[in-house]
Amino acid sequence: MCGIIGVFNNKRSAELATLGLFAEQHRGQESCGMAVNSGTTIKLRKKMGLVKEVFNPHKLDFLKGHIAIGHVRYPTRGASSIYNSQPHIVETLSGPSYALTSNGDIVNYAELRKELEEKGVYFASSNDGELLIKYIVYHVEKENYSITDAIKQLMKNVKGAYSSILATKTEMYTFRDPYGFRPLSYGKTKEGTFVVASESCALDILYMDWIKEVEPAEILICCNNDIKSIHQNPNDFRETKTNRHCIFEHIYFSRPDSFIFGENVYKVREKIGSQLAKADDLKPDAVVPVPDSSNFIALGYAKQKGVPFEFGLIRNHYVGRTFIKPEQTIRDESVYQKFNVLPNFFEGKKIVLIDDSIVRGTTIRKLVKMIKEAGANEVHVRIGSPPVKFSCFYGIDTPTREELIANNKSIKKIREFIGADSLKYLEIDDLRKTVSKPQDYCCACFDGNYPVR
Numbered sequence: 155m156c157g158i159i160g161v162f163n164n165k166r167s168a169e170l171a172t173l174g175l176f177a178e179q180h181r182g183q184e185s186c187g188m189a190v191n192s193g194t195t196i197k198l199r200k201k202m203g204l205v206k207e208v209f210n211p212h213k214l215d216f217l218k219g220h221i222a223i224g225h226v227r228y229p230t231r232g233a234s235s236i237y238n239s240q241p242h243i244v245e246t247l248s249g250p251s252y253a254l255t256s257n258g259d260i261v262n263y264a265e266l267r268k269e270l271e272e273k274g275v276y277f278a279s280s281n282d283g284e285l286l287i288k289y290i291v292y293h294v295e296k297e298n299y300s301i302t303d304a305i306k307q308l309m310k311n312v313k314g315a316y317s318s319i320l321a322t323k324t325e326m327y328t329f330r331d332p333y334g335f336r337p338l339s340y341g342k343t344k345e346g347t348f349v350v351a352s353e354s355c356a357l358d359i360l361y362m363d364w365i366k367e368v369e370p371a372e373i374l375i376c377c378n379n380d381i382k383s384i385h386q387n388p389n390d391f392r393e394t395k396t397n398r399h400c401i402f403e404h405i406y407f408s409r410p411d412s413f414i415f416g417e418n419v420y421k422v423r424e425k426i427g428s429q430l431a432k433a434d435d436l437k438p439d440a441v442v443p444v445p446d447s448s449n450f451i452a453l454g455y456a457k458q459k460g461v462p463f464e465f466g467l468i469r470n471h472y473v474g475r476t477f478i479k480p481e482q483t484i485r486d487e488s489v490y491q492k493f494n495v496l497p498n499f500f501e502g503k504k505i506v507l508i509d510d511s512i513v514r515g516t517t518i519r520k521l522v523k524m525i526k527e528a529g530a531n532e533v534h535v536r537i538g539s540p541p542v543k544f545s546c547f548y549g550i551d552t553p554t555r556e557e558l559i560a561n562n563k564s565i566k567k568i569r570e571f572i573g574a575d576s577l578k579y580l581e582i583d584d585l586r587k588t589v590s591k592p593q594d595y596c597c598a599c600f601d602g603n604y605p606v607r
């Protein structure tokens with residue numbers, strides 16, 4: 155999972171991109187980077203670490219220009235290293251000429267990389283973003299395609315998820331894969347600054363005058379003061395007849411204040427909670443979320459049941475999200491660093507503990523233990539998604555199938571493992587009821603129905 159941003163037509167583009175990346179920090183905390191274009195040259199800064207550490211005002215002095223594209227990374231394809239961080243740039247004889255940043259993952263990466271390498275293209279990383287930029291630049295520089303035609307060619311041959319931004323010295327191209335796996339929105343200010351971002355929360359902070367979503371297979375071209383859109387029929391490039399937005403963006407990844415795939419994330423989460431409650435005959439004393447991503451799911455559950463919604467667990471916001479730490483050892487330690495119980499809150503109570511998903515089961519197990527040690531009589535766990543049984547190949551770093559607890563254990567066995575008094579997951583049909591166009595969603599990590607392999 156990653157977050158991207160592009161700013162066009164503003165001499166403070168790097169500052170605006172920094173603010174946008176900061177709003178998208180939840181999408182990746184391993185590294186961040188920015189390429190800034192002054193019209194004659196592209197300057198690049200990328201480093202391991204958080205946005206506020208990498209892009210302080212002193213560093214931004216170096217990054218002056220009217221186009222900026224940026225990235226926050228959580229590793230999916232390629233190890234956690236600076237070489238795999240983005241943006242990627244490609245230099246031509248006249249110097250750095252192209253920069254690209256992308257969110258997603260490429261299914262036929264190995265095959266396409268081999269094809270390009272056989273044609274003499276050099277790769278410095280194992281990151282999918284480098285494949286995309288090298289693919290485009292090869293077709294433009296060696297095969298005389300226009301950039302737009304190179305992107306169309308890419309859509310025909312590159313399989314998988316990509317919400318991407320390509321900057322040249324004078325233009326900025328934004329494009330999204332034909333399935334629309336990952337979110338991508340854009341907006342414009344009254345002054346004519348164009349901004350594109352993974353999530354609309356990054357546009358809100360920059361006071362966009364209007365905001366829209368980039369359509370699957372759409373290409374947006376920013377040139378001079380103008381934005382041109384090339385709408386294409388996504389069915390010309392894909393194996394399914396409908397979109398395949400990632401349902402997990404609503405369940406967990408996106409910020410609740412974002413608007414993605416035509417829906418407000420917080421509203422979808424409330425509906426998830428409401429559906430969970432409708433399928434449950436329990437009457438708890440309090441509904442407690444695993445903060446923060448489960449807050450709105452728990453709120454929806456509590457509203458539907460008419461029972462109190464309470465913050466019994468307190469989260470330390472200065473520890474990263476446990477799900478997106480790559481090492482199991484780091485994850486285990488950070489559960490205790492990250493959560494604590496409210497003193498004297500749980501004693502004698504029958505609690506419904508709400509989480510968005512169970513991946514390995516290690517976090518929820520420790521939380522149930524923590525709450526029981528704090529005096530709760532009963533802890534009933536309710537999960538705002540169906541059991542995760544399959545890995546993701548479209549930009550989310552889920553573990554291998556062997557590591558997914560729901561792939562190895564029955565719900566009864568999972569309940570025993572996590573130590574809860576009862577455990578219920580959201581049914582997949584009930585999950586589909588929470589979005590207005592269920593046919594437009596990928597649910598492959600629950601049902602194994604992969605739209606592209």
Ligand code: SF4
Binds near residue numbers: 399548549
């Ligand atoms: S497999 Fe799961 S996480 Fe991956 S895109 Fe599909 S719904 Fe999202």
